[in-house]
Amino acid sequence: MRKPMIAANWKMYKTPKESLAFLDEFLPQVESHTASEIAIFPTMSSLGYVIEATRGTCVTAGAQTMHWLNEGPYTGQTSPTMLESIGCTAVLIGHSERRIYAHETDDMVNLKLKAALDHDLIPIVCVGETFDKREAGLTEAVLRWQVAVALNGIQGDLCGKLVIAYEPVWAIGTGSVATPRQANEAHAIIRHEVAVHLGQRCSQSTRILYGGSVKPDNVANLMAEPEIDGALVGGASLQPRSFLDIIRNATA
Numbered sequence: 001m002r003k004p005m006i007a008a009n010w011k012m013y014k015t016p017k018e019s020l021a022f023l024d025e026f027l028p029q030v031e032s033h034t035a036s037e038i039a040i041f042p043t044m045s046s047l048g049y050v051i052e053a054t055r056g057t058c059v060t061a062g063a064q065t066m067h068w069l070n071e072g073p074y075t076g077q078t079s080p081t082m083l084e085s086i087g088c089t090a091v092l093i094g095h096s097e098r099r100i101y102a103h104e105t106d107d108m109v110n111l112k113l114k115a116a117l118d119h120d121l122i123p124i125v126c127v128g129e130t131f132d133k134r135e136a137g138l139t140e141a142v143l144r145w146q147v148a149v150a151l152n153g154i155q156g157d158l159c160g161k162l163v164i165a166y167e168p169v170w171a172i173g174t175g176s177v178a179t180p181r182q183a184n185e186a187h188a189i190i191r192h193e194v195a196v197h198l199g200q201r202c203s204q205s206t207r208i209l210y211g212g213s214v215k216p217d218n219v220a221n222l223m224a225e226p227e228i229d230g231a232l233v234g235g236a237s238l239q240p241r242s243f244l245d246i247i248r249n250a251t252a
């Protein structure tokens with residue numbers, strides 16, 4: 001029912017030239033790929049190039065962040081209309097690195113989610129607890145709160161439109177991947193909270209991706225869990241070979 005999604009978050013890596021070199025190697029290998037949806041989130045300066053290069057392929061290109069307003073005096077920001085105008089179809093919202101370094105709050109995540117839906121951008125809303133919160137036994141409370149605020153006031157039929165990424169902060173870039181069981185439990189909490197706000201049918205159609213130290217050799221065990229619908233991959237998505245291996249192993 002939920003088609004897996006495997007997404008690459010390139011963070012602040014790859015110039016346009018490096019992005020296109022990746023795609024030259026990568027795209028021919030996924031030409032006939034149908035087992036999962038593939039998405040790539042390059043840095044803003046490469047996004048237009050990646051959109052052009054992936055046009056007509058099975059790969060979706062998206063932005064790593066955006067503002068919620070269409071225009072205004074906000075130096076450094078990019079708006080949903082601007083993303084739409086260059087053919088962007090997806091956006092990451094509330095990645096923990098945005099929350100930590102750009103001070104994005106849950107309320108901002110909510111505004112951005114509404115803007116993404118208004119502009120028909122596929123939103124990937126990122127949530128996840130820190131190490132301290134997990135140690136304090138607050139994982140469930142943090143996840144429920146983040147999801148509840150993100151979905152506050154969201155109306156309409158979101159069936160199949162919403163994607164959430166569970167990215168425990170302690171697993172990002174650390175090599176300490178969550179165990180499949182830990183991830184599955186967290187995804188079940190998130191899905192339950194989505195059901196509280198958007199109903200059971202919508203919650204069942206919401207894809208929940210796991211992110212945090214996903215590698216070719218751990219993705220299959222994660223994907224074997226019933227609540228895990230895909231992966232959001234950082235470091236291991238930067239090389240075509242390892243991202244291809246992740247895509248292949250995810251649905252093997």
Ligand code: 13P
Nearest residue numbers: 009172173212213234235
């Ligand atoms: P790593 O895969 O490098 O741990 O990063 C995960 C992530 O933050 C994806 O958004």
